[in-house]
Amino acid sequence: MEGAAEVRGGGARAGGPARRRPPQRLPLPGAAAGAAWGRLVIDLLISGGTVVDGTGADGVRADVLVAGGTVVAVGPPGPAEAARTIDATGKVVCPGFVDLHTHSDLTLLSAPQGRSAVHQGITTTVVGNCGLGVAPLAPGADVAGVRAAVSYLDLDPSIEWAWRTYGEYLDAVAAARPSLNVAGLVGHLPLHAGVVGFDDRLPTAAQLDAMTSLLSDALSAGAAGLSTGLMYAPLTFARRDELDALARVVADHDAVFAWHLRDYADDVLPAVREALEVAAATGVRTQLSHLTVVGRRNWGNAAKALELVDAARADGLDVAIDMYPYLAGNAPLSQRLPAWAQAGGESVMRSRLTDPEAVTRIREHWAGQPLGWDEITVNSAPGAPEVVGRRITELAAERGADADTVALELLARLGNAVSMVAGGRDAGDLRAVLSHPATVIGSDGQALDLDGPTGEGSPHPRAYGSYPRLLSDHVADGTLTLPEAIRKATSGAARRAGITDRGTITAGQAADIVVLDVGRLADRATFADPRRYPDGVDAVIVNGEPTITEGRHTGARAGQVLRARNNSKGQSS
Template sequence: MTDLLIAGGLVADGTGAPERTADVAISGGRIEAVGDLAGRTAARVLDASGSVVCPGFVDVHTHSDLTLLSSPSAHSKVRQGVTTELIGNCGLGVTPVLGDIAALRGAAGYLDLDPSVAWDWADLTGYLDVLAAARPAVNVASLVAHIPLRAGVIGFDDRAASPAELDRMCGLLDDALSAGAAGLSTGLMYAPLTFAREEELAALARTVAARGRLFSWHIRDYGDHLLDAVREVLRVAEATGCRTQISHLIAVGRRNWGKVARALELIDAARDRGIDVAADVYPYLAGNAPLSQLLPAWAQAGGEEAMRHRLADPGVRDRIREEWRDLPNGWSDITVSRIPADRPGVEGRTVADLADDGAGVALDLVAEFGNAVMMVAGGRSEEDLLAVLRHPATVIGSDGQALDPEGPTGAGVPHPRSYGCYPRLFADHVRTGRLPLVETVRKCTGAAAARAGLTDRGELVPGKAADVVVFELDRIGDRATYADPQRYPDGVRAVLVNGKIVVQDGTHLGERPGAVLRAGQGD
């Protein structure tokens, strides 16, 4: 007897095949059959008539490394249809832990929303074991993050890696890949990665390529030097043969609008030469990052403590102010989304609203709270966004986190993408006719899983894991806004992870059937 029959839905199976009305049979946590299954006996039947049935969304770009330990129910993600997360992006991560844990936690402040989460691990194996013991509601795969590698081996100074240090970093990386990491990520706008030379990136890329894994890049600049930053990625990819992903491909600042189309042309030319390079994007015109990302690289040298101490120097502040005169965005485009303190009237307001001296406010906040001050930054073009969404080589990644509005991770005014990325995509772009249903589903599922190297996810194909979303296309939509982001979406009827119903009619049932996916070890 079939465990569950999802009957009569419009099936978009994640492969790119045309949608069709069909039934989906699930047994033992796997897809048993897809087709006309009238007459099949099932222990439970879910009537999906009038709804889209597709694979669970594979979020290739997330930062839930620690929030899943704080709240493994993954409320903000699973309720919007995400069934698999790829963590460790943008070079921000939690392993390996070498030396000063406090310094590493400071560098990873973007991830570290709940101080009560203890870092009881030394390497990726230990971390994944802790994550598995937490029993998350979603499946999780992990990249190796560049910051812990470089900080642990070289430190936070502005210098090139020595040959011996490169060998050690590559050895640690290879150990993590052997332990099941899906690949490597870098974040070249975050200290100390701002100091990484191209030779270092190429050495790490060769290590990743030898294992056939993914190298994901938060590039050096998304503003005035976007095209130079993309060219750097392509040089390393071509020299090493590494499968490469450019993270959240956008252009910041009105004066840079239109550069995304030229970046896509560079990517197309590289793909024509046989380079395996692609990109991901999320459907919003504002991003989210630590406010400290705006500081020039020299001001971040030495780590978070040194940076905060440096900002007490009036001469340093004057130098930064001078460099900030030419920022692509103005202070009215930048909203303070989270600070680790009770400061009424700060979170949710733009820097320009907080004071006439926006630069002074920003410097004061970073000096006091370091990398833990979060911002939401606008200044992006809808035409650029549509160009990336429509490109055949791009997939969807939220760049968000699994948050719990009732717990420590629900503080502040986070970016709404953590609650509404995928519903927003289907409401704003599929229902309106901007994007076709089947291709959009593929970008969220089968194509995303392929980029991450996850062979058992992303397609409604017999034998594969039964991660499934059932949603009503005429109702699905995000309710999370920039001003009120902690709101769950509409129109998601059911979400299944490994054959278990986790969300039904908008209610989280408390199930936590997710698996920790280790590359080379079954997924």
């Protein structure tokens, strides 16, 4: 169901407006409070819990009243009557988590209940990250080539790509009736690949105009911003003129530009500087995605990266960070290849990997890399289940081959569809990033279902447990307080996406709410056994509809597509 969404730039209305009743703000003094409670006609009462409202404030014991999909009152217990009551005594009541960084672009079309996301308390997901979007598709675009390039997202081959424009893609998501709200970024990859192609070449002036026009149309159709992924071909070939031109369009629409940086290892600091230089040149609101540092020899560089961010913010730039609470990432294995080896598209890349001269050059590139094959595990390999869950070095030892050979054979056989879990990270760097004032939370995961195509393979556990892990492990170890962790996962993330009508539990906000039993709260997903729901997420409410109750999915699909109203400055909305 599509519905209302207040988004930076004026407040989007997707489809018909939701039926919301005027909010009544409580508490009121003395007897007036009781009278006000008694006059309310409400759909849902969440009673007796400690409300941590998402602003960063400490929790207070209060009841939450919901009507018409909206929070209508928050205050001391009163005599209100409701069609349904959830007893939250002894539990924490907080806003639903706004997952700023996800790759659920296609999985929600295959499995719209999005169980792995909703079970951990996510009520809003932002898709289209790392440049790996699925729309818009330019006239004449090589759609099959784009689909192959973003196969990391493409877990269900039966999903038909019937859209061309970004608005048509959002229509397809709305028609799927997801269980959680969906906002989206425009992926740089379909823009660039659809107009320029997959080779290592700069866009012509006409091609750059075509890309900026497609981007502007997509932002006007409701996209919340743009993402790039400069480690993914053909975006590896994008240079400053292209990035500046796209950033100006995003800035003109008062939207956000999210960056999967060009490098997170030896060249992480130059990569951060590149993003900040574009922000300074264009004034675009900038998000540094999953800021991390890879390789033991680079540990400690997170602090230096954060100093660069602090300096940019001190200069008045609107720059922030997102991160997930794990010491390993997940990406296509092809990300390990040098840029030249990926030129031409997936089929050309796979053919190139059988050329002895090219193989020699790739081996030379891999020599001395900061991340070893012993830190990389195959977690998805369609058609090759025997390699899933195995380290590259284990497979090499089993076959009597070297690790480079195994990786090359997998890439030649499966292309971009083979993905990895990669470690090589430092706990101190992670804590520094999570605790930084400019950091909000994004899982970098996908909404998956235990049954069907999206439940296959061995996904990164962040798809099932990011938020319980954050609120248990990283609160228990002192990295964050519970109110601040919740703020980073709710209002902080929502505001970065320009979403203003959810992210807090206050009167007038959309009723996206989670009830947590903090004493039991735990991420049960592991790298060895990732497909496990967390403990302690007792209830999840999406737009006023109970979607998880007593830890079980109700089957409700009350999510809305949140279309930003971010028309170009100077144009009427």
